[in-house]
Amino acid sequence: MTRTEHRHLHSPDETRSFEKGKLELVNMEGGAIGRLTLFPGWKWSEHIRPIAGTESCEAPHFQYHVSGRLRIRMDDGAESEAGPGDVTSLPSGHDAWVVGNEPVVVIDWHGATEYAKR
Numbered sequence: 001m002t003r004t005e006h007r008h009l010h011s012p013d014e015t016r017s018f019e020k021g022k023l024e025l026v027n028m029e030g031g032a033i034g035r036l037t038l039f040p041g042w043k044w045s046e047h048i049r050p051i052a053g054t055e056s057c058e059a060p061h062f063q064y065h066v067s068g069r070l071r072i073r074m075d076d077g078a079e080s081e082a083g084p085g086d087v088t089s090l091p092s093g094h095d096a097w098v099v100g101n102e103p104v105v106v107i108d109w110h111g112a113t114e115y116a117k118r
Helices: none
Strands: 014-018 021-028 031-038 061-067 069-074 079-082 087-090 094-099 104-110
Touching: 069 087, 069 104
Parallel strands: none
Antiparallel strands: 014 021, 021 031, 031 104, 061 087, 061 104, 069 079, 069 094
16 A cells, blocks of 8 residues: 655754755655745855855756745856746756845755755
8 A cells, every 4th residue: 555645844854054044854755855945145156055065056956936036047157037936947057046135935856855965
C-alpha cells in the first residue's frame, strides 16, 4: 500500500538562516521542498556566494514565486524578472536579487537541499 505524507512548511526539518534571508526545508520521501524568504537588499552574489564558494549560483532551481519580485541574471548575460504566480526553471550559473521593498518568497522543488549549506 502506498503511504501518503502530509507536512507543513511552518514545521520545517531544517532552517538555514543567512544575511537577509532564510531557507525552510521539508524532507519527504518524494524529495525535499524548500521555502526561501529573501528580504529587501538580498543579492546572491553578496549574501550566498561566501557560503557557496562559487562564482555564481550552481544550484538549478524549479520554483513557484509566492510574493515579491526577483531579478535573475544568467552567466551569459540574459536577464529576467519573476513575481507572484510565476514558475521559473533556472539552470546552474546565475545571480539573483530582490527588486523593491517586498520580501521574495519562493517554493523550490529542485535545488533547495544544498542551498546555503555551510
